[in-house]
Amino acid sequence: MAGSILWSxxxxxxxxxxxxxxxxxxxxxLTLRNSITLLEPAARLxxxxxxxxxxxxxxxxxxxxTLLTGWALVFHVGGFAMVPWPINAMQLLGLVMTAVYLSVELGPLRAARRAIRPQPALFNTIRNRIVIMLALGALTILCAAMGTI
Known part of the structure; x- marks a missing residue:
């Protein structure tokens, strides 16, 4: 009983x-870009x-x-060989999402933080990568739903 509460x-x-x-x-x-159009350019940036x-x-x-709890749950049920394919797809998509996040953090966001006046193009790059991350996240959630049935 206590083990099931822990895994829950x-x-x-x-x-x-x-x-x-x-x-x-x-x-x-979906929200930030539309909301900040009312601000002055300097405040917007x-x-x-x-x-x-x-x-x-x-x-x-x-x-x-996220990665550690996902791996813990997989190893709790016996490893990647024992889980259905949607769970393995979630693992792959999670790693790709991690790579996209790192590309945002270590690329354009770092450049924007260091810039005296960050250019709007940097924020467009960040937004485009977050859109990719969002699409991968939605696909991951779909895989999660398929793996639980």
Whole structure:
């Protein structure tokens, strides 16, 4: 009984991390860009820089926890050979999402933080990569739904 509660908590933590990762990407993609059009250009760039930075700062913790809890759940049921193919697809998509996140964090976001006046093109690059991450996240959620039935 206590073991099942522990694994339920691990699963809940995994789902909460995915909710932040994918939900934050959806917010940035669908809401932020439209909302900041009312601001002056300098304020717009500052808001984008602060918002993207805080989202990625959260992902620094979320991404490793997501991967570790996912692997723990897989190894709990016997390893990757024992789980259905959608779970293995989730693993692959999660690693690709991690690579996209790292490309945002170590590429255009780092350049935007270091720039005295970050160019709007940097934020377009960040947004495009977050759109890719969001699409991969939606596909991962679809795989999760297929793997539980």
């Amino acid at each position: 908590l691990v699963l809940a933590l995994h789902i909460l991390c995915i909710a932040y990762w994918v939900g934050g990407g959806a917010f940035l993609t 500052n808001v984008q820089l602060q918002t993207y930075s805080r989202y990625c700062r959260g992902l620094r913790h979320i991404v490793p926890v």
